[in-house]
Amino acid sequence: MQKFDLIVIGGGPGGYPLAVKMARSGKKVAIIDKSSELGGTCLNWGCIPTKALLASAKGLHFLKKAETFGLGAGQISFDWQKVQQRKEKIVLQLRQGIEKLLDKSGVTRFDGFARLFPDKKIRIEGVEEELTADKIVLCVGSVPAAPAVFPQDRSIFWTSDQALNATEIPESLLVVGGGVIGLELGQVFNEFGCKVTIVEMMPQILPGLDTATAKRLLPVFKKAGLEILTGKKVEGLEPLNGNAKAIIDGKEREFSKVLIAVGRRVNHAFMQDTGLEIETENGFIKVDETYSTSLPGVYAIGDAIKGPMLAHKATYDAMTLAAQWSGQQVVADYSLVPSCVYTYPEISWVGKSEEALKSDGIEYKTGRSLFSANGKAMTAGEADGQIKTLFDQNGKLLGTIIWGPEASNIINEGTMMSQFGVDVHSFSRMIHPHPTLSEAFMESVESAFGGGVHG
């Protein structure tokens, strides 16, 4: 049996940064994943491929309105196969980058599907020798949740995996779930000419987003051509002559394809038929503040445990665990994990929403600024959107909600201000370059205090 100081199962945005960090600190580290899947959901079936498709979609969107920039784009066309090839190339390049990083850091790589057995024994498909380690970290991530009530024929009833690898644009697409995946992929297919209908069972899209912002966004997406039904359920779904028949709000409708985007669940495949018993909580692997599972010497991070299922949260877990192992007194705090939706306009939020502040009985002041008053947004032709900042009475920033251009970048100002407790007076001394989109953040902060924070 081969023995390591640390074995990381899963090479996603939780697993590989942890392996690199620990190897660089002198530990004997191994990481196990299928070579074609290093980078995890984020790189292979999530963040990166979706962003590549969205970039092509946004490019097309701008071509369509070239005239507003004084440009002529002639006959606008696209080649979906090339759009897909571009996405594949980006994914491959990034995956090779991770491979190099692991190799350079001295991490031993095993390519294959790993199973964890009792007593910390690991068997890898295609590898004869068993492995073990002082510490094993489960970074096994998540897979799309496709509840059994939905038909399972993946040629018609897609999860995000099939949608991302679609070989052609369907004529029409029903998206079940108005969450992040539903909106991002819904927008991609809509831009490329597919008739997209999103059905969300909750009263608003993107549950968790500040309600007023979610409401304000509906007409924005509808104007772009998306049909969005909130507070509605898909009551029936079945195949019909190669298409899908759906009952929505009592009415029968037909779609070429269906995308089931109703969330994700923990990937438990690593323990199938192993006799391993590990404590779980609501489907997630249960861990304490030290990321320890119920099995001695076995830890878990990322999507497999509580907290938002986001790549940057998994990396944060990895860095928190490494810091704990190096003796630092730190524990995870998920109260300031930024959420980002990479549609155009982008949507991003961090900290508390207005609803959360109200239900906590916290009095707050609201700052607001509009991108329509921001020079950079106007010149870029992306003047739709606003930044809302929520402060307590002492000027502490409790929440930031942005929709508009580069929301996912600007949100960092809000996260930093909240995380480090920067008060509005100190913040107002910070120089923002002009013209930039981030000036809109500064203006939102100032407006909360009647523009009177200078001096």
Ligand code: NAD
């Ligand atoms: P989600 O949790 O974001 O949204 C699922 C939506 O489906 C919810 O709004 C829910 O109310 C709705 N829903 C559930 N059952 C339904 C039903 N039967 N009918 C209609 N609506 C129903 O999940 P997702 O969009 O599938 O994404 C999965 C995970 O991946 C999430 O944790 C998400 O944060 C993550 N993700 C993140 C990004 C990003 O950060 N940009 C992008 C994609 C995915």
